[in-house]
Amino acid sequence: MEDASSFRRLIGRLIYLTNTRPNITYVVQHLSQFVVALTSAHQQVVVQILKYIKGSPGVGIFLSAVSKIHLKGISDFDWASCIDTKRTITGYAMYIGDSLISWKSKKQATVSRSSSEVEYRALACTICELQ
Known part of the structure; x- marks a missing residue:
């Protein structure tokens, strides 16, 4: 260009x-x-x-004014999905009630050998954020 x-x-x-x-x-x-x-x-x-x-103009974060206050976390991973480095992409989302308050998507720092190892790392990241 x-x-x-x-x-x-x-x-x-x-x-x-x-x-x-x-x-x-x-x-x-x-x-x-x-x-x-x-x-x-x-x-x-x-x-x-x-x-x-x-x-998709209506897609985005919705912050509800009326919802029950409870903390919820969701974690996910995509094992060796980066075609450049073969690293895993992990992500999580944190909710209070129906409102998204925190999220992250990141390539892991190391190459994992199994999906169990990847899942453990993703859950550890999610638990740290919840705490």
Whole structure:
């Protein structure tokens, strides 16, 4: 690309948008790793993200004013799903009642040898956040 500054600004705006749209967090984070060496494939992915956002205006975080106050955590993992590093992507979401209050999606620091090891690491991360 000749002028990457507009792409960088757009990625910055998408990063800001992930505060209320956690469903695009992983893709935007992955794109932000390529702001120095952009290709046309990256531009196409950004266009797809923008089309998705335009087509789903009601999707986002809903903070309920009327719900029972109970703490709930959900954990998930995708074993060796990163095609570049073969690392596992883990994630969790924390709720108070029906309202999402905290979430995280991250590649694990090490390559895991089994799905049991991955599940243990993901649950340990989730329990730490709950505490």
